Amino acid sequence: xxxxxxxxxxxxxxxxxxxxxxxxxxxxxxxxxxxxxxxxxxxxxxxxxxxxxxxxxxxxxxxxxxxxxxxxxxxxxxxxxxxxxxxxxxxxxxxxxxxxxxxxxxxxxxxxxxxxxxxxxxxxxxxxxxxxxxxxxxxxxxxxxxxxxxxxxxxxxxxxxxxxxxxxxxxxxxxxxxxxxxxxxxxxxxxxxxxxxxxxxxxxxxxxxxxxxxxxxxxxxxxxxxxxxxxxxxxxxxxxxxxxxxxxxxxxxxxxxxxxxxxxxxxxxxxxxxxxxxxxxxxxxxxxxxxxxxxxxxxxxxxxxxxxxxxxxxxxxxxxxxxxxxxxxxxxxxxxxxxxxxxxxxxxxxxxxxxxxxxxxxxxxxxxxxxxxxxxxxxxxxxxxxxxxxxxxxxxxxxxxxxxxxxxxxxxxxxxxxxxxxxxxxxxxxxxxxxxxxxxxxxxxxxxxxxxx
Amino acid sequence: xxxxxxxxxxxxxxxxxxxxxxxxxxxxxxxxxxxxxxxxxxxxxxxxxxxxxxxxxxxxxxxxxxxxxxxxxxxxxxxxxxxxxxxxxxxxxxxxxxxxxxxxxxxxxxxxxxxxxxxxxxxxxxxxxxxxxxxxxxxxxxxxxxxxxxxxxxxxxxxxxxxxxxxxxxxxxxxxxxxxxxxxxxxxxxxxxxxxxxxxxxxxxxxxxxxxxxxxxxxxxxxxxxxxxxxxxxxxxxxxxxxxxxxxxxxxxxxxxxxxxxxxxxxxxxxxxxxxxxxxxxxxxxxxxxxxxxxx
Numbered sequence: 001x002x003x004x005x006x007x008x009x010x011x012x013x014x015x016x017x018x019x020x021x022x023x024x025x026x027x028x029x030x031x032x033x034x035x036x037x038x039x040x041x042x043x044x045x046x047x048x049x050x051x052x053x054x055x056x057x058x059x060x061x062x063x064x065x066x067x068x069x070x071x072x073x074x075x076x077x078x079x080x081x082x083x084x085x086x087x088x089x090x091x092x093x094x095x096x097x098x099x100x101x102x103x104x105x106x107x108x109x110x111x112x113x114x115x116x117x118x119x120x121x122x123x124x125x126x127x128x129x130x131x132x133x134x135x136x137x138x139x140x141x142x143x144x145x146x147x148x149x150x151x152x153x154x155x156x157x158x159x160x161x162x163x164x165x166x167x168x169x170x171x172x173x174x175x176x177x178x179x180x181x182x183x184x185x186x187x188x189x190x191x192x193x194x195x196x197x198x199x200x201x202x203x204x205x206x207x208x209x210x211x212x213x214x215x216x217x218x219x220x221x222x223x224x225x226x227x228x229x230x231x232x233x234x235x236x237x238x239x240x241x242x243x244x245x246x247x248x249x250x251x252x253x254x255x256x257x258x259x260x261x262x263x264x265x266x267x268x269x270x271x272x273x274x275x276x277x278x279x280x281x282x283x284x285x286x287x288x289x290x291x292x293x294x295x296x297x298x299x300x301x302x303x304x305x306x307x308x309x310x311x312x313x314x315x316x317x318x319x320x321x322x323x324x325x326x327x328x329x330x331x332x333x334x335x336x337x338x339x340x341x342x343x344x345x346x347x348x349x350x351x352x353x354x355x356x357x358x359x360x361x362x363x364x365x366x367x368x369x370x371x372x373x374x375x376x377x378x379x380x381x382x383x384x385x386x387x388x389x390x391x392x393x394x395x396x397x398x399x400x401x402x403x404x405x406x407x408x409x410x411x412x413x414x415x416x417x418x419x420x421x422x423x424x425x426x427x428x429x430x431x432x433x434x435x436x437x438x439x440x441x442x443x444x445x446x447x448x449x450x451x452x453x
Numbered sequence: 454x455x456x457x458x459x460x461x462x463x464x465x466x467x468x469x470x471x472x473x474x475x476x477x478x479x480x481x482x483x484x485x486x487x488x489x490x491x492x493x494x495x496x497x498x499x500x501x502x503x504x505x506x507x508x509x510x511x512x513x514x515x516x517x518x519x520x521x522x523x524x525x526x527x528x529x530x531x532x533x534x535x536x537x538x539x540x541x542x543x544x545x546x547x548x549x550x551x552x553x554x555x556x557x558x559x560x561x562x563x564x565x566x567x568x569x570x571x572x573x574x575x576x577x578x579x580x581x582x583x584x585x586x587x588x589x590x591x592x593x594x595x596x597x598x599x600x601x602x603x604x605x606x607x608x609x610x611x612x613x614x615x616x617x618x619x620x621x622x623x624x625x626x627x628x629x630x631x632x633x634x635x636x637x638x639x640x641x642x643x644x645x646x647x648x649x650x651x652x653x654x655x656x657x658x659x660x661x662x663x664x665x666x667x668x669x670x671x672x673x674x675x676x677x678x679x680x681x682x683x684x685x686x687x688x689x690x691x692x693x694x695x696x697x698x699x700x701x702x703x704x705x706x707x708x709x710x711x712x713x714x715x716x717x718x719x720x721x722x723x724x725x726x727x728x729x730x731x732x733x734x735x736x737x738x739x740x741x742x743x744x745x746x747x748x749x
Contacts, residue, residue: 034503042465042674042676045504046672049503049504052500067682070679070680072680113503114500114503
């Protein structure tokens with residue numbers, strides 16, 4: 001079975017993979033320039049800023065002069081990234097000196113931003129029209145609820161048909177995203193990567209979903225570049241403000257309905273006009289994945305006796321915990337469970353690794369225990385790892401057995417040779433037999449043939 | 454401060470507290486006008502805010518007689534700005550700056566003329582450090598703070614003790630003080646401040662290109678600094694001011710108990726009250742021991 005790993009790639013990787021022409025077109029939008037700049041590694045940001053008012057190419061040598069010896073790898077990464085995103089254009093002069101030139105559209109857009117300050121992509125609607133705007137807390141709650149509702153559908157896919165507030169197009173997209181794979185006639189079942197997906201943090205999950213959404217857009221007759229630019233633009237709106245739907249074009253209006261399903265925005269209808277309100281999920285879109293600022297408050301307390309207390313009202317949390325533990329009680333705001341050998345074995349069978357479980361418990365540790373080091377008791381983490389390694393007691397390696405050596409010298413030489421190649425698995429010097437890995441069988445044969453002569 | 458690093462963002466999120474010198478005595482004599490200077494600084498502030506969504510900028514004006522917060526990007530809202538042709542940062546900052554200058558001028562009239570035209574750097578440094586300390590204590594995560602002094606007027610020796618204390622407290626809380634000195638001569642205070650706290654001191658050669666200096670050197674966040682070569686101090690003026698007359702001295706007397714510095718011999722330390730030896734009559738043997746360096 002091919003291993004499908006979910007890598008929560010950055011949004012910008014997707015942007016970088018766009019063809020050059022489309023990328024250059026994207027840079028005409030100043031919000032995209034801004035989002036791209038913010039996504040760059042710190043050193044790359046600095047280089048862009050440094051060259052923002054420079055006309056003409058800038059020799060690579062003089063840029064390198066600033067770099068300290070241990071920072072060189074970072075410098076390389078930064079420059080590669082800039083060239084990949086076509087922010088820097090590499091030009092080679094006659095004298096074989098490389099120099100960089102900053103993308104002129106990108107440059108002029110950022111210059112404009114520096115001198116005139118940040119502008120909003122859209123004017124928020126005046127408050128006399130939009131009377132009953134939700135408060136920020138309500139909005140957060142709405143976004144979370146919408147998102148968890150969506151995830152619950154993934155995790156409890158047998159009930160999926162009952163939850164119909166998602167468009168069927170969305171569900172199709174995610175089914176192809178290997179979250180739930182239909183075996184021929186069976187009920188849809190979460191795959192291994194589906195479980196991995198659920199254990200990721202919200203931002204990473206969101207990226208994954210958005211990525212699937214964008215890569216699928218072409219089939220729906222939407223240009224991915226348009227969608228990307230709209231999503232990035234969306235992240236520059238102010239959270240909690242209302243924006244008029246009339247300012248959107250046709251593509252954006254269809255996209256926004258799907259985004260509302262995910263909880264990125266809230267749609268509201270007034271007497272005459274309708275408007276959309278971006279939530280925290282939308283404004284965090286352009287924030288890079290490494291950023292821990294959006295980390296949620298933890299809720300899990302694990303005790304040394306393998307009991308687990310989760311202070312959560314969310315059904316989703318309960319379902320996630322059920323993946324690897326035995327839920328014992330469920331009180332209105334508390335879930336009590338135990339991590340048992342059996343519960344973990346089912347988790348391992350489903351393809352969840354011990355590290356993922358431990359990572360999840362650590363990431364979601366309740367603030368009270370999060371201050372402690374380690375936040376999850378060591379005996380519990382060790383035991384989880386031990387139980388996992390119990391399952392992997394036997395390891396299979398393709399191998400070849402050699403015996404009937406003509407002399408002890410040949411046998412010893414063969415052993416040494418196999419050891420040198422790191423392919424010796426087993427040897428029995430009394431009976432002069434050895435087992436080597438299949439990969440070095442050919443070399444071994446050549447070697448023995450040489451010995452014979 | 455053991456708990457501080459764990460609360461930092463993993464990324465390059467930074468808080469830059471910019472101390473802007475608004476001393477009219479200096480700007481009247483400078484080749485670069487204050488408005489030009491301010492336009493460089495505003496563009497610089499914009500670029501800091503551009504670099505990261507979570508970056509934060511605080512501007513403190515350092516006047517001749519007072520100092521005050523002028524702008525804080527975390528509390529500045531996008532609402533309530535009627536004139537939309539000017540971005541919020543500019544209109545808020547300029548308005549506050551003007552109010553500050555008027556207030557500062559009024560304070561000046563009450564005092565007698567003939568003072569050294571230095572600005573109240575010690576005050577604004579303390580304000581900056583207070584702001585940073587408050588940040589350390591609130592919220593689960595906070596950006597990496599640093600202070601940038603944009604100073605033009607010459608050092609006021611009477612502020613020596615206060616400034617040194619601020620420098621040491623910045624050092625203790627691991628806040629680097631960067632300084633960009635636009636005046637004529639080097640500033641010993643700022644050189645020491647940057648040297649002690651691990652910041653960068655730069656005296657731009659061409660003031661027309663101030664923005665480029667600011668962006669190339671001072672926009673570098675603390676993450677990048679480990680991999681980049683930034684201007685190093687050529688020589689730091691470590692001279693101290695005496696506590697009694699507030700003059701800068703090369704040689705002087707140091708209290709053996711509290712390390713206070715005096716330019717003349719005293720019977721009693723004015724800071725800690727220790728009584729010095731009765732040896733002032735014969736100035737050869739005993740008093741030499743109390744001297745920092747032997748007279749030549």
